[in-house]
Amino acid sequence: MIPRHTDTVPADAKWTFATRRVPRDAVTGLAPDVAAAQAGDLVLAHVAEIGQHRRVQLPSGRPSEIYPGDAIVLACGARYAPDQFEGLAEIDPAGADLLAGGGCIGRMVSRNERVRPATRLIPAARLLGADGGALNLRDFALPARPDAGTLPVIAVLGTAMNSGKTLATAQTALGLRRAGWRVAALKGTGTGAFGDYNEYSDTGAHVVADFTDAGMVTTYREPLDRVRAGIESLLGHAAAQGCDIAVIEIADGLFQRETAQIIADPWFRGRISGLVFACGDAVAAAGGVAELARHGLRPDAITGMVSCSPMASAEAETATGIPVLRKSDLADPAEANAMALRAGARWPRAA
C-alpha cells in the first residue's frame, strides 16, 4: 500500500505507548527530513509490511493490531533485546524498523534467529513543536529532581532478559504495599513498553514510572550521565509523591552495556539500600553473585526462575549463602517489611 502524504498527523494515527506523555496539541507541524531524527524525536510513520510485531501498544494500555497503511506515531530510538533485535536510533527515509511494540522506530542491525524480521515502516515526518524544533520525549519528561533525599531504594538486577526481574519488582512492590508502605515501582532502564509498566501498576503501587517518564524511549546507548539523571528523576518523583520506598528494576543482564556501567558506578552502590537478584539456575546465581561482588554489591535475596525449583534453590543458597525467595515470598508483607526495614525505610506515621 502506498502511504498517504500528509501535512498533519492523521486523526486516526495510532500514538504509541512511548509517546504517552506528549499532548496531541503540542504538534504544530511536520518535517519530512526523517533522516535528521535523533533519539527521542517523535516520528510519524506508516506500516509497510508486518513482521515480528503485529501490534503496537497504545497509551491506554491496550495493544492495537496494525495493518499496512496504518499511520503510527513513535519515538526514534535504539533497541537492546537479545531475544529479538538490536537496533540503532537511525532512520533511513526509504524504510525503517519497528524495533519495539511500545513505539520505538529505528534501524535493526541484528536479530535473533528465532524471531521474524522486524515490521517495516515507511517514515513520513518528524513532529515539530511550537518553536519549530523537533518534538522530543525529553521535552515532556518529569521535572528533573537531582535529589531524591533519603528515599530507600531496593534494586532488582538479573542475569539477562526474562530472568524474572519484572516479576520480582512487581511482587516486591506488592509485598511492600500489603505491609502498608507507600511504594514506587520503577523501571530504570530498558526500552519503553507497557507490559512491565502494567505489571507494576496491577500491584497497586502508589507510583509507577519508567525511563520514558524521564524522557527516553530507551536507555540503550544513552550516556551514563543521562541514564543516571533519569533514575534520579524517577526517584525524586517517587519521593515527591510521598513514597516511603522504591523498587527499581534495572533491565537486561549484568553484562549489558548500561547495566554494567550502572553497577560499576559508585553512585549506584551508594544510592541503593537493598538488592534482589533474579536468575534462572544455581550456576547463574553463583556467577551473578560473584560478578556483583566484583563491584562491591551483594544481593539480599535471589529470585527468578531458580526459585521455582526447591532443588535449584537449595543449590543456589549453598553456593552463595544468600536466601532464595519465591514470588510468593516477595509478595509476603512480612518478608517485604523485613526488606524495607533492612533497607532503612522509615514509617512516616510512626508512633
Next chain:
Amino acid sequence: MKPMLPQSFQTSALSEVCVPTAAGRLSARVIRPAIVTAARPLIVLHGISRNAERLAELFRPEAERSGRLIVVPHFDAARWTHFQRPCRAARPDQALIGLIEHLAAAHPELDGAVDLFGHSGGAQLAHRTAMLYPQRFGTLHLAAAGWYCLPDTRMPYPYGLGTRATDPAAAAWLRRKRATLAAYLGRETHIYVGTDDTARDPALRKTRPLDRVQGRTRRDRAHAYRAAFEDAARAAGITPRVTLTELPGCAHDVEQAIATAGLAARVVRGRDS
C-alpha cells in the same frame, strides 16, 4: 499532673465490618467515639474463646472515656482455625495488617501507628505480629500469653529466634524477625498477668523445654518474657521500655481482669480504673 478525665463525656458508634484480605476474610467491630482524640487507635485481640463481641462491650466505655478509636477483630472458628501465630496454615498477621489498611480509608486515624492489646492467644498474635511489623505499632499490651516467641536464641523458632536444622520452614520466619528485631525491642511494651494465673490447664502448651526456659505457668512465663525482652533490648543497645503488671486476684479470665483489676482502663487510659 494528669489531666482530669470525666467518666464518660460522649457516646460512640459501633459498626461491624468484614474485610477481604489476601490472607482471608476477617470481621471486626469498630468503636468510634463521637469525638475522636489524637490518641493512637487501639486494636483489641481476643484469645481462644474468640469473645470479640464481649470484648467490644467491655472496651466500649473506655473508648468513650478516652476518645480513642478501638477495633476488635474477630477470628471466627470457621475461617481461622489457627490465629495465634503466623504459620503456613494461616496468616492472621497479614489479615490484621490488611484489616487496618482497609479500615484506614474510613478511619484515617488508622493510617498511623496503632496500639495493640491481646489476651491469651490474642497476646500471642499481638507480639508475633508486632515482631514482624514493629513500625506499625505504638504501645503493646500483652496479657496472659500462654507462651512467647522469645527475642533471643535460647529456644528454636517458634519459641524463640534460635535455629533448628530439622525445621527449614522456620528459616523464613527467622530471617524476617531477625531483620525487624531491633525495631520491635524499641516498642513500649506492657505485660499483664493475673496473680492467680498459675493453672496448668489443658489450653496451656506444655513441653519440657518450654517449661524449663519460659516457665511452667503463664505467670512464670510473663516474668520470663519481661526478663528476656529487657536482656535482648540491652544487648541491642536499646533502653527497654517494658513493664510487667500482676493483676491481683485474677486467674486466666479476661472479663475478670477487666472487671476486678481494671485491665481495659489500664490499657486504654494507661491508668488504674
